[in-house]
Amino acid sequence: ILNVEQSPQSLHVQEGDSTNFTCSFPSSNFYALHWYRWETAKSPEALFVMTLNGDEKKKGRISATLNTKEGYSYLYIKGSQPEDSATYLCESSDSWGKLQFGAGTQVVVTP
Amino acid sequence: DTAVSQTPKYLVTQMGNDKSIKCEQNLGHDTMYWYKQDSKKFLKIMFSYNNKELIINETVPNRFSPKSPDKAHLNLHINSLELGDSAVYFCASSSTTGPGNTIYFGEGSWLTVV
Numbered sequence: 188i189l190n191v192e193q194s195p196q197s198l199h200v201q202e203g204d205s206t207n208f209t210c211s212f213p214s215s216n217f218y219a220l221h222w223y224r225w226e227t228a229k230s231p232e233a234l235f236v237m238t239l240n241g242d243e244k245k246k247g248r249i250s251a252t253l254n255t256k257e258g259y260s261y262l263y264i265k266g267s268q269p270e271d272s273a274t275y276l277c278e279s280s281d282s283w284g285k286l287q288f289g290a291g292t293q294v295v296v297t298p
Numbered sequence: 299d300t301a302v303s304q305t306p307k308y309l310v311t312q313m314g315n316d317k318s319i320k321c322e323q324n325l326g327h328d329t330m331y332w333y334k335q336d337s338k339k340f341l342k343i344m345f346s347y348n349n350k351e352l353i354i355n356e357t358v359p360n361r362f363s364p365k366s367p368d369k370a371h372l373n374l375h376i377n378s379l380e381l382g383d384s385a386v387y388f389c390a391s392s393s394t395t396g397p398g399n400t401i402y403f404g405e406g407s408w409l410t411v412v
Binding site: 223288290 | 341
């Protein structure tokens with residue numbers, strides 16, 4: 188059973204358009220949420236870590252929000268570029284140290 | 299310098315063989331992990347070591363045995379390889395064992411069992 192779910196599984200975005208996708212996770216005993224960017228044939232790379240309800244993080248054109256009460260996080264990409272094409276993974280950890288990855292959202296940005 | 303390095307990157311081997319994948323991190327981290335990317339592309343944790351001690355051992359066949367000679371190394375040894383062991387295996391590390399630590403991944407080892 189995968190308690191961390193990401194949707195959509197994949198999406199295609201036109202270059203220049205903005206997009207967003209979600210990660211839902213168990214809200215009980217929540218401790219932290221990570222977003223990772225995973226390019227094909229490379230290793231996942233950390234983007235953000237968020238711990239507090241209402242957290243917002245930003246890195247360039249990519250930003251993320253966190254709602255720990257309802258158990259979801261959004262990742263936004265503004266003005267998508269081809270180099271944004273990757274799989275975006277979220278990982279949730281609880282206060283017991285148990286962590287779980289979602290299956291990822293594959294983003295394909297077409298010129 | 300690669301922070302988390304694993305070797306070999308590609309490994310093709312026959313059923314029944316024993317093989318090892320090595321992992322080293324130069325980040326000074328206390329915790330190291332092995333993950334398996336399954337056929338559905340999910341990343342699942344297999345093992346976690348903190349300062350050479352096993353702290354997480356998910357439901358993994360006994361044929362898989364991690365070995366940590368020091369806290370900078372966590373090697374994965376697999377006995378009697380089976381077809382279903384074909385997958386990408388990722389080594390990773392983090393500064394401590396607590397929740398919320400950022401995980402740094404190696405580039406993966408593609409294992410194909412024929």
